[in-house]
Amino acid sequence: MKALKCRECGREYPLTATHVCEFDFGPLEIVYDYDRIKKSLTREAIASRAKSMWRYRELLPVQNEPTVGLQTGFTPLIKADRLARRLGIRELWIKNDAVNYPTLSFKDRVVSVALSRARELGFDTVACASTGNLANSVAANAAAAGLKAYVFIPADLEPEKIFNSVIHGAKVFAIKGHYDEVNRLCAEIAGKFDWAFVNMNLRPYYAEGSKSMAYEIAEQLGWRLPQHTVVPMASGSLLTKIHKGYQELLKLGLISAAEMHIHGAQATGCSPISAAHKAGLDFFKPVKPNTIAKSLAIGTPADGFYALKVMQETGGAAEDVTDEEICEAIKVLAETEGIFTETAGGVTVAVARKLIACGKIGRQDCAVLCITGNGLKTVDAVDGYAGNLREIKPSLREFETLLTDRQNIGASFTL
Amino acid sequence: MPTKVRIPTPLRKLTNNEDVVEVTAGTIGDAILELQSRFPGIQERLVDEKGEVRRFVNVYVNEEDIRFLENQQTTLKDGDEVSIIPAIAGG
Numbered sequence: 196m197k198a199l200k201c202r203e204c205g206r207e208y209p210l211t212a213t214h215v216c217e218f219d220f221g222p223l224e225i226v227y228d229y230d231r232i233k234k235s236l237t238r239e240a241i242a243s244r245a246k247s248m249w250r251y252r253e254l255l256p257v258q259n260e261p262t263v264g265l266q267t268g269f270t271p272l273i274k275a276d277r278l279a280r281r282l283g284i285r286e287l288w289i290k291n292d293a294v295n296y297p298t299l300s301f302k303d304r305v306v307s308v309a310l311s312r313a314r315e316l317g318f319d320t321v322a323c324a325s326t327g328n329l330a331n332s333v334a335a336n337a338a339a340a341g342l343k344a345y346v347f348i349p350a351d352l353e354p355e356k357i358f359n360s361v362i363h364g365a366k367v368f369a370i371k372g373h374y375d376e377v378n379r380l381c382a383e384i385a386g387k388f389d390w391a392f393v394n395m396n397l398r399p400y401y402a403e404g405s406k407s408m409a410y411e412i413a414e415q416l417g418w419r420l421p422q423h424t425v426v427p428m429a430s431g432s433l434l435t436k437i438h439k440g441y442q443e444l445l446k447l448g449l450i451s452a453a454e455m456h457i458h459g460a461q462a463t464g465c466s467p468i469s470a471a472h473k474a475g476l477d478f479f480k481p482v483k484p485n486t487i488a489k490s491l492a493i494g495t496p497a498d499g500f501y502a503l504k505v506m507q508e509t510g511g512a513a514e515d516v517t518d519e520e521i522c523e524a525i526k527v528l529a530e531t532e533g534i535f536t537e538t539a540g541g542v543t544v545a546v547a548r549k550l551i552a553c554g555k556i557g558r559q560d561c562a563v564l565c566i567t568g569n570g571l572k573t574v575d576a577v578d579g580y581a582g583n584l585r586e587i588k589p590s591l592r593e594f595e596t597l598l599t600d601r602q603n604i605g606a607s608f609t610l
Numbered sequence: 611m612p613t614k615v616r617i618p619t620p621l622r623k624l625t626n627n628e629d630v631v632e633v634t635a636g637t638i639g640d641a642i643l644e645l646q647s648r649f650p651g652i653q654e655r656l657v658d659e660k661g662e663v664r665r666f667v668n669v670y671v672n673e674e675d676i677r678f679l680e681n682q683q684t685t686l687k688d689g690d691e692v693s694i695i696p697a698i699a700g701g
Contacts, residue, residue: 203665217620219655220666220696478665478677497697500665 196256199223199399212316212391214398223399225256233447238418248304248407254443255407256400257311263340264307266296268407272415277531282548286561288421290412292568293536298335298359299569300328301433305404306336306393312400313391319343320390324381326374326429326490327356328568333393334365345390347377352489355572373484375495405433409440412563413450420453423562425547427539428459428468429491431502437565438505459506459513460546462488462521468499472513477503487518487576488538490568512555516545522580524548525570535570615641615692624652638669639682641692656694666697
């Protein structure tokens with residue numbers, strides 16, 4: 196990495212814990228010396244390295260060897276033929292971050308980078324504002340790294356996500372409000388305390404971790420770009436970094452240019468980016484979130500503008516789906532591919548279905564779906580959508596009666 | 611009484627550390643010019659070379675974002691409150 200650079204005016208800054216341009220308040224982004232990186236980051240070199248996100252080390256913003264999250268990433272890329280048939284597309288892949296190490300979401304990628312960098316910059320305390328998965332990841336990784344952690348979440352988060360942060364010993368603060376209010380509070384706290392807020396003062400480093408998902412997709416497809424990538428959008432950051440990741444691989448000559456569209460997925464109950472895209476606007480109107488997809492419930496997406504730009508530049512579309520469609524999609528993914536994803540993953544699958552149905556993703560095309568978190572974290576959301584448990588006495592007759600009943604009634608299900 | 615304009619912390623070094631400033635201009639656009647005449651340098655922090663309000667600067671009139679009013683043509687009357695707030699990243 197070379198410097199921090201403002202995405203709006205281009206002013207450069209040294210690589211410290213800062214994320215906002217002093218001149219026009221634009222977000223700062225890491226810039227790299229790609230000519231130098233090209234010399235060491237070859238396909239052969241990558242293949243010889245450990246199967247983790249850090250095989251792409253030169254493209255991730257830490258100065259020395261990373262110290263947090265060395266086992267993170269390089270999650271399975273599953274060929275999803277049964278889901279492909281169900282959705283009506285020729286070729287479908289699932290990038291399965293629902294099994295990411297250590298906290299079962301893609302956030303482990305960004306936290307691995309942020310905490311490694313926080314250590315380098317001399318911080319002993321890390322923090323974050325979170326809709327759930329980030330808090331889990333910060334709590335767990337900070338514990339393993341011996342760092343103190345403060346996490347801030349909306350008070351109405353899923354119990355599993357709250358527990359998964361508390362158990363690691365992080366100091367968890369549940370704020371009576373929605374995520375944007377948590378964010379505002381954290382901005383004030385970050386201004387007062389000398390903590391490494393992974394998604395604030397360390398945001399430029401943190402955000403880069405998401406690129407590793409894109410690198411892995413390309414490598415696991417045999418060093419090629421997928422025709423379509425469907426990405427869930429909360430702040431919009433992941434979508435923009437998937438794009439940056441693909442662009443960097445092109446720049447380094449690791450893949451060849453090919454047709455590539457990036458589509459964004461949101462829940463209708465919190466769809467500021469999708470609404471703006473569909474209205475042809477290049478700015479979004481902040482909303483008050485109201486959806487079971489709590490991990491995507493950010494009404495004022497910090498990277499909304501850039502996400503809109505990426506979709507426009509790559510000829511991608513944004514779509515949003517209802518809470519009911521989300522639950523049905525979680526079930527279909529589980530039933531066809533044996534992958535249990537949380538509500539954000541349901542959003543991605545349901546939006547992919549919609550885009551295929553309306554032709555924005557062609558039926559003869561190839562698509563990759565980014566599944567970002569595990570279903571065990573949002574179990575209550577699908578309550579009522581899973582099948583029922585049948586209780587019987589230990590009697591063969593009772594069992595056989597029940598078996599015949601179930602075969603007659605069946606469980607017919609269509610999306 | 612004229613219109614109050616709240617100045618965000620990062621810009622207060624341009625306004626002699628005043629956090630609230632009063633203007634008599636009739637529109638947001640004129641208010642920015644009025645601020646510039648009193649506090650040189652503030653205009654380019656708020657508005658880009660094309661004359662548009664910078665993307666990561668939010669301007670509110672009585673808590674309404676001017677993007678949903680008339681942008682810089684938004685009229686101001688006595689007693690109105692204008693807030694200039696840099697966008698917060700996060701998430």
